[in-house]
Amino acid sequence: MRPEEGVLTSRSRAIGAVLELLHDELVVVCNGFPSREAYALRDRPQNFYMIGSMGVASAIGLGVALAQPQRKVLILDGDGNVLMGMGTLATIGAVKPKNLLHIVFDNEVYGSTGNQPTISQVVRLDQVAKAAGYRNVERVRELDDLVYEAKAMLKQEGPSFLLVKVSELAEDVGRVALEPPAMTERFRKAAVGGTA
Secondary structure (H helix, E strand, O other): OOHHHOOOOOHHHHHHHHHHOOOOOEEEEOOOHHHHHHHHHHOOOOEEEOOOOOOOHHHHHHHHHHHOOOOOEEEEEEHHHHHHOHHHHHHHHHHOOOOEEEEEEEOOEEHHHOOEEOOOOOOOHHHHHHHHOOOEEEEEOOHHHHHHHHHHHHHOOOOEEEEEEOOOOOOOOOOOOOOHHHHHHHHHHHHOOOOO
């Protein structure tokens, strides 16, 4: 965090604020601390946690959005993950799923592996998303602005991209206590309208 930017909210608080807005929306969360924080804050059958593979939450979220066009689908992503899977931004922009909201929590570090810096302070991911063809693109720093924009984008035709600048602080949370096959089946049932 650069000194002139002031104090940013934690990613955990930002994720919590988004999760509080949700009802039956489907959510794909990127690997690492974001999945662990989302699981600790508000586990639900409609959440799919990308436990091991980095950079693919956006591809999975796109697939879910295309397979379930009547459901709103959110991707909760990190800057490192987006940088690793940059080509998916172009695919989302080209395919233009109307039901997709991509929220990126940008702390400018690879937090799960020791806070090594990413290049998101140089490569503006919101501008990349806009150039790729996302319909609605916003960048926020304040928690109130995050809630305002997320509420608006949940109602808008997508694809939408919301970049949220957050601090590099990670919550001390345990790992996701779901086995991948069981979590996948629970999510599949929730996605097609069944109960977990």
